[in-house]
Amino acid sequence: MIGAKELFGLGALLLTFIAFFPYIRSILRGQTRPHAFSWMIWGASTFVVAMAQLSDGAGVGAWPIAVSGLITLLVAWLAYRRSAGMHVTRVDWAFLLLALSALPFWYFTETALPAVIILTGVDLLGFGPSIRKAYTHPYEENVAFFLLGAFRNAMVLLALEHYSWTTALFPAAVGVACLLFAALVAGRRLVTRSGLP
Template sequence: MTPILTKEVFSAIAMVLTFIAFYPYIRAIMKGRTRPHVFSWFIWAAVTFTVATAQLAGGAGVGAWPIAVSGLITGGVALLALSKSADTSIHRMDWVFLALAFSALPLWWLTADPLAAVIILTSVDLLGFGPSIRKAWTLPHEENALFFTLGALRNGLVILALEHSSWTTALFPAAVGIACLMFVTVILARRQIPLHRNAG
């Protein structure tokens, strides 16, 4: 098996994992068991799709395909969450995160440097976890730990699928994969802490 075919296999597995992860998550939203923070998902959708574009410009090849697919599905999740009256508690910083997410593409056009866009978008994507972490700490059972675990695994496969590894192509999946694992840790740890402690 040639290296390029190996990378195509990793990319294909990553895309399959994307669908496997999103299917139960979307069902959980529709059934009302999971109530994601809408702003986080709109931020992640804008960031993910733009990063995929930057990765393709940086030579990521098939390694960018799972990120692009994820960006499209993430946008769908954001719209579904909004239609299902998901968690829409909005704080001032949430608007800041959203504005930063949409500022990266114009900056890329101005600098002609996809790495600059990726650095900003990766930072914004990580900040996008803020609203969800705040919510997960209060309502840990409304977040899906398995989904974010599969997300971490998917991003590991994306790195293996990159046709050209560089800061432009690898920074985003590496950082988001680590963030997903940390978010899962927060969810599981918070579930072990009683919501109400009885005095005495």
């Protein structure tokens, strides 16, 4: 018999696919132009956090995070392939280098929690290039995707089989970041539509 944790885990996994399928389709159609640097950072950190969560007993709550990490790496590849004409600034490079320099630190930690703290920070740094881009080009991002991401992370939290900082920090922080990013994009659309800078 399937329990509540498994149902939340399956629901979060289903939401992962529901969110990513139209997002990837919109990239292929040229409607969405994600920043490749952000998605590289998110893919690497998300997958490693899933491994740390599994090591701390997250169970089915880690499955959607692991799948999301793999699909995020696919989005990074698509974003890179379609990035002709993308303006990469020194700030974008700084975010990417900061994030990539933090990734090896998880190896040197003796428990999963320091790795999750570092990688959560890395993942949040991944929003940097996208925030910069969305501020000037808010119509090149997909608000619904990030709202679904926030809801999916709430379901991940409900699916966790063991609650600790190691298992809950990442989905909680990323869920809040997705909400804030969606609000930024929606707000910038309103501002640009009204003709303000």
